[in-house]
Amino acid sequence: MSGDDRSGAAVRISPYPDGPLIVRGDVVITGPDGEDIVPTRRTVALCRCGISAIKPFCDGTHKLMNFRTEAPAED
Amino acid sequence: MTDTGTHTPSARLHARGSLSDSLLHILEGHPDAVEPLTTWHDAVDDALARATDLITDEDIQFTLFVLYTLHTGGLTDPDGIWEWNGDLLAGRARLEAAFERQLRATVPVPDLPRGERAAVAATLFELTQPSPGPSLARFLAKKATLDQAREFLIQRSVYTLREADPHSWAIPRLHGRSKVALVEIQSDEYGAGRADRQHAAIFARTVEGAGLDATYGAYLDDIPAVTFASLNLMSMFGLNRRLRGAIAGHLAAFEMTSSIPNRSYADGFRRLGFGDDVTEYFDEHVEADAVHEQIAAHDLAGALAEDEPALLADILFGASACLMVDELMADHIRESWEAGRSSLRTR
Numbered sequence: 001m002s003g004d005d006r007s008g009a010a011v012r013i014s015p016y017p018d019g020p021l022i023v024r025g026d027v028v029i030t031g032p033d034g035e036d037i038v039p040t041r042r043t044v045a046l047c048r049c050g051i052s053a054i055k056p057f058c059d060g061t062h063k064l065m066n067f068r069t070e071a072p073a074e075d
Numbered sequence: 076m077t078d079t080g081t082h083t084p085s086a087r088l089h090a091r092g093s094l095s096d097s098l099l100h101i102l103e104g105h106p107d108a109v110e111p112l113t114t115w116h117d118a119v120d121d122a123l124a125r126a127t128d129l130i131t132d133e134d135i136q137f138t139l140f141v142l143y144t145l146h147t148g149g150l151t152d153p154d155g156i157w158e159w160n161g162d163l164l165a166g167r168a169r170l171e172a173a174f175e176r177q178l179r180a181t182v183p184v185p186d187l188p189r190g191e192r193a194a195v196a197a198t199l200f201e202l203t204q205p206s207p208g209p210s211l212a213r214f215l216a217k218k219a220t221l222d223q224a225r226e227f228l229i230q231r232s233v234y235t236l237r238e239a240d241p242h243s244w245a246i247p248r249l250h251g252r253s254k255v256a257l258v259e260i261q262s263d264e265y266g267a268g269r270a271d272r273q274h275a276a277i278f279a280r281t282v283e284g285a286g287l288d289a290t291y292g293a294y295l296d297d298i299p300a301v302t303f304a305s306l307n308l309m310s311m312f313g314l315n316r317r318l319r320g321a322i323a324g325h326l327a328a329f330e331m332t333s334s335i336p337n338r339s340y341a342d343g344f345r346r347l348g349f350g351d352d353v354t355e356y357f358d359e360h361v362e363a364d365a366v367h368e369q370i371a372a373h374d375l376a377g378a379l380a381e382d383e384p385a386l387l388a389d390i391l392f393g394a395s396a397c398l399m400v401d402e403l404m405a406d407h408i409r410e411s412w413e414a415g416r417s418s419l420r421t422r
Contacts, residue, residue, distance in 0.1 A: 016369045017193060018200070042267050043259060045366040053338070058365040060334030064205055 018069050020045035020058035029056055088141065088151060089296055092134025094122040098141055101163070102151050112162035119166040129174050129304075130403060133420070136303035139174070140233070142167045143310040147240060149291050171311050175318075178308075182396045190384045192377030199324075199372045199394055203331035211405040212336035214412060215343035223412050224347055226419060227340075228282050229294045230408060234306045236282070236291050238275040239264035241306065244313030245322040251382055253323060256374035260326070260367045274363075277356045284353035285344075297419040301404045308400050312393055320386030321393030323379050327371040328394035332401070333364035 011025030023044050029037040037056065045058035049067040052059045090096035097118035126132050144150040145158045157163060185202055188194040215227060234241075243261055246254060266272035279289040288294070312322035341357035351358075376394070380387045411418035 016373060017196070019369050020365065022366065022369055040272075041263055041363065041366065043263065043366055043370070045362075045369060054362055057362050059338065059361045060365040060368065063200070064335070 015048070015069065018067055019062060020048050022046075031056070088292075090134075091137045092122070094118045094134045095138045095141065098138050098163075099151075102141075102157055106156055106160050112160075112166075115162055115166055119169055123169065123173050126173070129177050130400065131300050131304075133300045135170060135174075136300040136307060139167065139170055139307045139310075140303045142170075143241075143307065143314070146314070147237065171315070174307070174311065178396050178400075179392070182392060182399050184388070184391050184395050187387055187391060190380045190387045192373055192381050195377040195380040195387070195390065196372040198391065199327050199331060199376060202391075202394060203328055203398065205332075205335055209409065210336070210339075211409045212339035214409050216339035216346070217343070219343055219347075219412065221347055224344060225285055225287060226417060227408065228285055228287055229297055230302050230404075230418065231278070232282060232287075232289075232291075232294060233298055233302060234309075235278045236275055236289065238273075238278060241309035241313045242322060242326045244310075245319055245326075248316045248319045249323070249379065251378075253375050253379040253382060256370050256378065257323070257326070260330070260370055260375070263363060263367065274356070274359070277359055281353050281356040284349065294419075296422060299407065299418070299420040301400075301407050305400050305404045308396060312396075318389065318393070320379065320383070320389030321396065323371075323376050323386075324390035324393030324395075325397040327368070327376040327390075328397040329401075330364050330367040330371045332398070334361050334368065337361050337364065 011023065011027055014022045014024075016022055023039075023046060024042070027039065027044075029039070031037045039057075047055045047058045047062075048069065049062035049065065051061050051065060053061065088099055090099050097115050101112060101115055122132075122135055122138075126135055129135055141151060142163060145152055145155075145163070148155065152158070185198060188198040211227075215224065219227065239261055242257070246257055246261065249257060264274050266274075266276070270276065282289040309322070309325060312318045312325050337357045337360040341354045341361070344354045344357065376390050380390055408418040
């Protein structure tokens, strides 16, 4: 959600560090069985670590496995 | 649908000591019909002089709770005539000052990160890292009896039937992108345009599905001080503009410690044989708070630290205070159950 959105794009996808993809805007997701998954909220978090129990959505479980999306910061 | 905002309480309020007795007595009258409220100020003096631990002080926490409900309604003062009474506000400010002083002296705050969005978010995630060991969530998932599960809902009811309201006080107190982030979260809390999707309304269905009364305040006399302290903490942070950093940090920590426990709560209620009408609230929060925690950590707390660097310390204080007080509440409930007792207030 950084900066103004003047691109006119309907959907914005933001990867959050060590976490899910946050999706803002109207989307329909096609599930593995070809069925539509229509989000029930305006902003959704998509699983990026692969272990969510409610895929395609994030359930926060990535925190239990120390999921990292970037190289560790140097101290 | 149960509308949690309009029910009138089924029970009268009962004082827990001389302070709440003074307040409840005053609220029965009319502001114009009374002398300057010297008895109230004296009662505040006495309560503060007597108090050793404000978090577990039944009289003080219950009084603060009632004072905050003057701003939201639904419990007492139906005409709203006491909301801005100067004497009551002055008394509340003194109680808040003592509450805050105790918190500042006891809440462990981590070393401050650089005041940058990503660094603040990383510190908050570290602070709220799920921990092994005994937890209320695991107890509820694996062991809680039906009565204990109902008790858990009663404990949650003072906040959750009004879910999200205390943090909403912060909306006009923030500006720019942190306000946008807070509203994005709160909009979801309030159902994003659908009354039946308000989290408070979903929780009311859970309460009723478990055979309990979803009227606001129905179980007030059963609620112990520490549970009120958890709610009063949010109200105090939200209603005081100087504490806007703390309320932002509080919401971040609150959201960041929610998804994983809520899965356990849902498992516990399913284990006890309840259906989707009861577990929906918890299942909803697994998904919702996995979204909210990202927004709260990065876009609310992280952005606020960049935009108002002087608030960085309070953002971490608010987050840490949330964790400490909510852990005291959760420990009280779990330890009561492990000892074979009820966690509700003994009268």
